[in-house]
Amino acid sequence: GAGVSQTPSNKVTEKGKYVELRCDPISGHTALYWYRQSLGQGPEFLIYFQGTGAADDSGLPNDRFFAVRPEGSVSTLKIQRTERGDSAVYLCASSLEAGGNEQFFGPGTRLTVL
Amino acid sequence: GNSVTQMEGPVTLSEEAFLTINCTYTATGYPSLFWYVQYPGEGLQLLLKATKADDKGSNKGFEATYRKETTSFHLEKGSVQVSDSAVYFCALKSSGTYKYIFGTGTRLKVLA
Numbered sequence: 001g002a003g004v005s006q007t008p009s010n011k012v013t014e015k016g017k018y019v020e021l022r023c024d025p026i027s028g029h030t031a032l033y034w035y036r037q038s039l040g041q042g043p044e045f046l047i048y049f050q051g052t053g054a055a056d057d058s059g060l061p062n063d064r065f066f067a068v069r070p071e072g073s074v075s076t077l078k079i080q081r082t083e084r085g086d087s088a089v090y091l092c093a094s095s096l097e098a099g100g101n102e103q104f105f106g107p108g109t110r111l112t113v114l
Numbered sequence: 115g116n117s118v119t120q121m122e123g124p125v126t127l128s129e130e131a132f133l134t135i136n137c138t139y140t141a142t143g144y145p146s147l148f149w150y151v152q153y154p155g156e157g158l159q160l161l162l163k164a165t166k167a168d169d170k171g172s173n174k175g176f177e178a179t180y181r182k183e184t185t186s187f188h189l190e191k192g193s194v195q196v197s198d199s200a201v202y203f204c205a206l207k208s209s210g211t212y213k214y215i216f217g218t219g220t221r222l223k224v225l226a
Contacts (some may be wrong), residue, residue: 032213035214040219041219
């Protein structure tokens with residue numbers, strides 16, 4: 001596709017459940033980023049991939065959060081034992097190269113934990 | 115640490131009014147500065163950017179000048195349209211890093 005896509009667009013789950021959020025970056029973009037946007041706030045950095053490896057996961061809030069990018073393209077953000085405080089919009093972005101000065105954002109996945 | 119502060123919204127203007135949305139930053143070194151826009155139901159889109167002091171970014175009638183002396187990157191437009199109604203985010207990226215630091219966003223509503 002032409003842009004970054006994310007699925008699902010909305011996810012409602014119950015406290016304690018496991019969820020996976022998917023991101024398809026722009027074809028050919030080597031760098032991929034995950035951000036989290038809480039209501040009324042700007043996006044906050046979670047993790048950055050260069051190729052298949054997580055180059056910086058310092059923004060992940062705790063060890064319930066994990067992300068993979070096994071083939072250097074699609075990425076999955078995984079959240080175990082979800083909590084109500086995890087409710088937010090999860091944004092994925094990609095850039096042509098590491099440190100590129102323009103990140104292209106997907107539409108986000110709105111996660112609601114009941 | 116690095117941070118971005120932008121004016122709180124919502125900002126409500128009549129069509130053709132002049133727009134200013136203030137943004138100031140705290141960062142070491144020489145960050146790159148950005149304005150992103152989020153239209154209703156859509157993802158964040160880059161509106162404009164500036165990578166060094168005194169640079170002016172411009173796009174779609176919007177402008178912002180990188181002012182290192184005042185650590186500011188205020189967004190301006192001379193005549194807003196209803197279609198400019200959106201949430202605007204100021205962001206920075208420090209040199210040698212790859213993650214953006216965003217402000218909290220400013221919602222703009224333009225009335226016909």
